[in-house]
Amino acid sequence: MARFASLIDSLGNTPLVGLPALSPSPEVRLWAKLDDHNPTGSVKDRAAFFMIQAAEAEGRLERGDTIMEPTSGNTGISLAMIARQRGYQMICVMPENTSIERRQLLELYGARIISSPAEGGSNEAVAVAKKLAAENPDWVMLYQYGNPANARAHYETTGPEILADLPTITHFVGGLGTAGTLMGVGRFLREKVPGVAIVAAEPRYGELVYGLRNIDEGFIPELYDASVLTTRFSVGPDDAIRRTRELIDREGIFAGISTGAILHAALGVAEREAAAGHRADIALIVCDGGWKYLSTGAYDGTVTEAAEALDGQLWA
Amino acid sequence: MAIEVRIPTILRTHTGGDKTVQGSGDTLSTLIDDLDSRHSGIKGRLISDDGSLHRFVNVYVNDEDVRFTGALETPLKDGDSVTVLPAVAGGSAAGKR
Numbered sequence: 262m263a264r265f266a267s268l269i270d271s272l273g274n275t276p277l278v279g280l281p282a283l284s285p286s287p288e289v290r291l292w293a294k295l296d297d298h299n300p301t302g303s304v305k306d307r308a309a310f311f312m313i314q315a316a317e318a319e320g321r322l323e324r325g326d327t328i329m330e331p332t333s334g335n336t337g338i339s340l341a342m343i344a345r346q347r348g349y350q351m352i353c354v355m356p357e358n359t360s361i362e363r364r365q366l367l368e369l370y371g372a373r374i375i376s377s378p379a380e381g382g383s384n385e386a387v388a389v390a391k392k393l394a395a396e397n398p399d400w401v402m403l404y405q406y407g408n409p410a411n412a413r414a415h416y417e418t419t420g421p422e423i424l425a426d427l428p429t430i431t432h433f434v435g436g437l438g439t440a441g442t443l444m445g446v447g448r449f450l451r452e453k454v455p456g457v458a459i460v461a462a463e464p465r466y467g468e469l470v471y472g473l474r475n476i477d478e479g480f481i482p483e484l485y486d487a488s489v490l491t492t493r494f495s496v497g498p499d500d501a502i503r504r505t506r507e508l509i510d511r512e513g514i515f516a517g518i519s520t521g522a523i524l525h526a527a528l529g530v531a532e533r534e535a536a537a538g539h540r541a542d543i544a545l546i547v548c549d550g551g552w553k554y555l556s557t558g559a560y561d562g563t564v565t566e567a568a569e570a571l572d573g574q575l576w577a
Numbered sequence: 578m579a580i581e582v583r584i585p586t587i588l589r590t591h592t593g594g595d596k597t598v599q600g601s602g603d604t605l606s607t608l609i610d611d612l613d614s615r616h617s618g619i620k621g622r623l624i625s626d627d628g629s630l631h632r633f634v635n636v637y638v639n640d641e642d643v644r645f646t647g648a649l650e651t652p653l654k655d656g657d658s659v660t661v662l663p664a665v666a667g668g669s670a671a672g673k674r
Contacts, residue, residue, distance in 0.1 A: 383666035406666065463642075471585050471663050476622065479633025479664040493642035495635075497658060 268300045269346060272310055273418045275299060277426040277544065282511040283528065285535040291527055292427055292544045293514060294419070301335070301342045303364075303549035304419075308441050309339030311414035312403040313347070322401055324348040329400040331355070331383065333389035334363060334575075335549055336405050338438075352400070354390040356382055360418060360574070362553040379499035380574055382470040384480050405439045408482030423544050423571075424453055431534075432543040434527040436519050437461040437493065440485040442546060448488040459529025461493040462526035464501065464519060464577035494529065496522035498568040498576060502559055504528070507552070517549040518559050519577030580608060580653055582658040591619040600659075605636065606649040608659065623661065624649075633664045 265271040271561060275298040280291040296304035310319040314320040330340055336430040337353040344351040353367055357376040367374060377389040387406065394402040405411050419442065433450055435442040447459035473479065498518075505521030508514045534541040551560060558570030580599050584591075590600050598616065598641050602608030613620035621663040629648065636643045641653040654660070 308613070387666050461642075465660070465662070468586050471587070471665055473587050473663050473665065476587060476631065476633050476663055480666040481664050482666070487644060490645065494643040495637045495642065495662070497640075553579045 267346070269310060269343060272300060272306055274422060277423065278512075278514075280508075280512050283507065283524075285531050289531050289535045289539070289541045290445045290543065291524075292514075293508075293547050294506040294544060295514075295547050296419075296425060297480065297516065297547055297550040301338050301474060302552070303335035303339065304442060304546055305335035305339040305548075306342075307414040307418055308405060308411040308439070309336055309343055311410040311417075312405065312408050313340070313343050313349075315408075315410035315413075317404060322349065325517060326350070327352060327397075329354065329390060329393060329397070330405065331377075331386040331406065336504075338363070338366050338370065339373060340403070341367055341372040345371050352377045354386050354393065356386055356575075360553065361556050365399075366553070380469065380472055382466075382472075384473065384478065387480065405441065409484070411441035412438055412445040412448070412484050415442050416449045417445075417509040419546075420446040420449030422438075424450065426546055427542055430454060430457060430544055431539075431541045432458045432460060432527075432530055434460040434462060434523055434530065434543060434545040436523050436546065436548055437463040437485075438482075438577065440482045444484050444486060444489055451489065458491040458530070459489055460526055460530055461490050461494050462523040463493060464522050464575075465495045465497045466575055467498075467572035470575055496525045498571045499564055500525040501572070501576070502567045503564050505555050505559065506564070509551075514547065515551045515577075516547045517551050517554050518557075518571070520545075520547045520549070522577060523548070579655060580657050580659055582608070582612065583658070585662050587663055588619060588622055588661065591616040591622070602653055604649065605638070605643055605647075605651045605659070608653055609649070613625060635662045635664055636660070637662070 276295045277292050280293055282289045299306040328344055329352040331354045341351045351372040353372050354375045356379050377386040433446055443461050452459045501518050501522040504524040505518050508516055523545050527543050559567045580600050582600050600608045600612045602611050609620050623634050638657055
């Protein structure tokens, strides 16, 4: 069935495609869950829809209300689209000087943007959003970093979809941002698949992003539970860009840079399993397409040039 | 044993501003002791009073988070690369200075 009552109803049930050219052997196979095939083109549509639906069910959201969220990325775009469809106002709190495509998309979907200082990155956006929420009690902050509906979206949709398409799964590799995808898919798979490995790929940014004044200003998403994970890799921009390009060159998939980071971790896992002589079916998430990142320079010139262009940006 | 350690901006007061320093040790714990002998005070920034890694400090050996590889007892060998980073919220914006 490929007919839906509306765009939002077409959420999820994204394709899982093999990556035969990148897989090390017929016994160790990589599979990509194409979550760019979602209504606004990213995996975040799942969390956004579930968070709004939960807030409506709890009576926290009524037509005409204002949603406010610290995000300038995919979550903001997803929330803005659904908010417009359902008659809510949308405010995104995001660091100033954000990539032009994301700002344009948010504005097209009717979102209002409140800037937070570039120094401190998302930490600062979260702090500003929490302050605004306290000052404006009628605004509804869904707060993706701590909202259980974010992880539940993946527990109820992404996880079951992957298992249905790949019953022989041995590893799941996802990106670590809010932790929603990894916690939801991870908990679901651990209940159903004995011994499954849940692997986090965490983007490693330039120094500006880690520019805390004090280590106690550090931030761990409330959703994060290390016991769900098997291991966690930090992936720098060089590796993420190199893998993003390999995904285009070898498999024809035009993905965003965070997907390159996830692929890098997945290939590391695949090589370990192949070297150990194990069979493995490794599923990874394609978070979004590359369209929103063309202006960052990630797709131009050499990998080194592209990595330099990304320095100081939150590219995932 | 030479192990390269990448130091985040916030801890460079202990390394005279150096972004990377060399250290030695066969576990992360002994490496941190070795670093502290030349970069006084750095151990106190990385390790909490209870003796575990500071909640908001992440350490990676060859890009893998040590909390999943034995924490402070993670084994090290010559040529390993160690990265120290503060835990921050990522994944939602781009900010250029």
